[in-house]
Amino acid sequence: MGPVTTIEGRAIPLGMANVDTDVIIPAHWLKTITRDGLGQGAFESLRAVPGNVFDKPEYAAAPILIAGDNFGCGSSREHAAWALLDRGITAVIAPSFSDIFAGNAFKNGILAVALPQADIDRLLEVAQTDPISIDLDAQSVTTPFQDRFAFAIDPFRKQCLLEGLDEIGLTLASDAAISTHETMREQALPWLATPRREIA
Amino acid sequence: MASKPRTLYEKIWDDHVVEQRSDGTCLLYIDRHLVHEVTSPQAFEALRLTGRTVRRPELTLAVPDHNLPTTARVDAAGRRLPIADPQSAAQLAALERNAPEFGITYIDAASVNQGIVHVVGPEQGFSLPGATIVCGDSHTAAHGGLGALAFGIGTSEVEHVLATQTLQLRPAKTMEIRVEGQLGPGVTPKDLILHIIGVIGTAGGTGHVIEYRGPGFETMSVEGRLTVCNMSIEAGARAGLIAPDDIVFDYLKGRPYAPRGEDWERALAWWRSLRTDDGAVFDKSVVIEAGVIEPTVSWGTSPDDVVPVGGCVPSPESFADPAKQAAAVKSLAYMGLSPGDKIEDIRVENVFIGSCTNSRIEDLRAAAEVLRGRHKDPGVKWAIVVPGSGLVKQQAEAEGLDRIFTEAGLEWREPGCSACLAMNPDKVPPGERCASTSNRNFTGRQGPGARTHLVSPAMAAAAAVTGRLVDVRKLTPCKPVPA
Structure with a gap:
């Protein structure tokens, strides 16, 4: 994944709380063996309602989504992150995120920005008419009206996002430490370190 | 040196830390990895594209569960029956191909050992106390019942575990x-x-x-x-x-x-x-x-929308949080319910007994105890019992539970995730209700427009018998159940 620095553009003012991953991408879309094309199924049940916010022309290319508390709760499906990306959404702003979704978002270069509800309320208002800007390096969300909201982010995740680092590549650099740990486990807990293989 | 008292979680965590970085992120060793057909194809494909291998193939076990139809898998001559849905078939074929290519033990769809990953892991003794256990499925938390640290992961993490047998995490x-x-x-x-x-x-x-x-x-x-x-x-x-x-x-x-x-x-x-x-x-x-806990039923589209079976559907105004009020209005509209409706007046057309939450032998026994000598209500159009694994199915049949179910008018199926998430043909029709022993009542979870009421296996059986949500204690003499 490439580096992430700033994200600027219209923001879909969804505002809804507890948006679960079944809402982001329903299970029947998961029968794929690739990561592509899931945007078509994104928010299918919400988009079935005439006049829904996703289908308004001004948000057609919006890179940001604003939602309520506990965004991405439920299933661990990374297809939720892939569906957002396929729709061009590269940042979600919400008061809180489920742990698994937050991890999946990060691994796909999607910024999950947590801000207090009062800030979200203001951004929902701005998003009706104007664009929003997110600066990862400065850790801030700004509007054309001089609003500026600071957000926190895990320093390791920030570095990975800014530099577009390959996490597996980073871990493989610790290969020797993993091997040492495995040797230790093999000695202390051999039945756990090397299981029997008797089935299938 | 006397060490600081630790919680069980902290003990398991500490035991698995390979490295800790200055920012607090840890490289955590993973002892057991379960893989199914839905969240793994992209991980294996990424390994192929990057030329990476599986570090410890013997620590991963692969079994298909999400997509499999729960109808017969082999014909009378023992030949595998094809899967009608081409996408489901392709996903299964991918796992069947990927597991041996990367040296991973694969449990075949027609094997007696096949089942829902979270039933198979404990049942095979693959999941063990004190182990770190992961799977590309959020209900991996189940294995914590054995005293393991078990949690769901996304597909990128599946790839990470396959390649490195570790995950980069911060302590919870x-x-x-x-x-x-x-x-x-x-x-x-x-x-x-x-x-x-x-x-x-x-x-x-x-x-x-x-x-x-x-x-x-x-x-x-x-x-x-x-x-x-x-x-x-x-x-x-x-x-x-x-x-x-x-x-x-x-x-x-x-x-x-x-x-x-x-x-x-x-x-x-x-x-x-x-x-x-x-x-x-x-x-x-x-x-x-x-x-003070009574048999409990969900009324809305979020798993915290629950009430005792003797209660009523709440009114949105009863919630203090405005977001929760707005959600309740939507939930009630989706569920076709009104504030004040008595739970026991809610009729159901479908019953699903199964899922990684409630498809083990004890669950089937509890349902069978209620159904023994009874028949499903004519208003219940579709009622299926889906055992969690081939071994659970075998045990249930040895105990005669399958006959109790079929004599009561319920269908006895092959193991898999089934109507919990409706990826296979087992779906609840739009607008209809289902008394379900599964874990999520999300909008559309059991099929587009399906209305889910989460209950225990005994309560699902009681719903099958009466055609409505009913307090199972009214139907059956109850033995004390340990908490």
Whole structure:
């Protein structure tokens, strides 16, 4: 994944709380063996309602989504992150995120920005008419009206996002430490370190 | 040096830290990895594209479950029947191809060992106390019932575990849910966990690992513990666990992957140390009184939308939080319910007994006890029982449970995830209700427009018999169930 620095553009003012991953991408879309094309199924049940916010022309290319508390709760499906990306959404702003979704978002270069509800309320208002800007390096969300909201982010995740680092590549650099740990486990807990293989 | 008292979670975590970076991120070693057909194809493909291999193939076990139809898998001559849906067939074919290519043990769809990953892991002794266990499925939390640190991961993490046998993580906060007293007769571990989710909410455990503690768990079966821990994710916690004890050790002894002989004795000695130390401090603590819990039913589209079966559908105004009020209005419209409707007046057209939450032998026994000598109500059009694995199916048939189900008018199916998430042909029709022993009542979860009411297996059986949501205690003489 490439580096992430700033994200600027219209923001879909969804505002809804507890948006679960079944809402982001329903299970029947998961029968794929690739990561592509899931945007078509994104928010299918919400988009079935005439006049829904996703289908308004001004948000057609919006890179940001604003939602309520506990965004991405439920299933661990990374297809939720892939569906957002396929729709061009590269940042979600919400008061809180489920742990698994937050991890999946990060691994796909999607910024999950947590801000207090009062800030979200203001951004929902701005998003009706104007664009929003997110600066990862400065850790801030700004509007054309001089609003500026600071957000926190895990320093390791920030570095990975800014530099577009390959996490597996980073871990493989610790290969020797993993091997040492495995040797230790093999000695202390051999039945756990090397299981029997008797089935299938 | 006297070490600081630690919680069970902290002990397992510390034991698996390979490296800790200055910012607090840890490289955590993973002992066991379960793989199914839905969340793994992209991970294997990425390994191929980057030329990476699987570091420790013997620590991963692959089994298909999500897509499989629950109708017959082989014909009379023992030949595999094709899967009609081409996408489902392609996903299964991908796992069948990927597992051997990367040296991973694969349990075939037609094997008696096949089943839902979260039933198969404990049943095979692949999941063990004190282990770190992951799977690309959020209900991996279930394995915490054995005293393991088990949690769901995304596909990028599946790839990371395959390539490195580790994950980069930060430690979670700790949360104690202390259950005081015992569950009343006819009240089950499913009712307990639905009640807990109702109390703490779907984000109550976010950022935390839950340890379930208290006297009720000391007598709870392994099946019950797996049910409770399974739904930790519905309370927002990525993992939930219960300290392992003799009930767990007796359950595991002799299972195919479990240690044997001298290894078993060494394992036991270590497992007995896996308890939260006296004086250990949790970041958050919640006390639940078991005695007041009734059979519990969900009324809305979020797992914390629960009420006792004797209660009524709440009005949106009864919630303090405006977001929750707005959600309740939407939920009621979707569910076709009005504030004040009595739960016991709600009619159901479908019954689903199954899923990684409630498809183990004890669950099927509980449902069969209610259905024995009874027949489903004519208003119930579709009622299926889907065992969690081929071995559960075999055991149930040996006990004659399958005949009780079929004589009561329920269908007896092949194992898999089935109508819990409706990826296979088992779906609830739009606008219809289902009394379901599964774990999520989300909009469209059991099929577009489907209306799910989460219940225990005994309550699902009672719904089949009466054609409505009903307090199972009115139907059957109840024996006390350990909390």
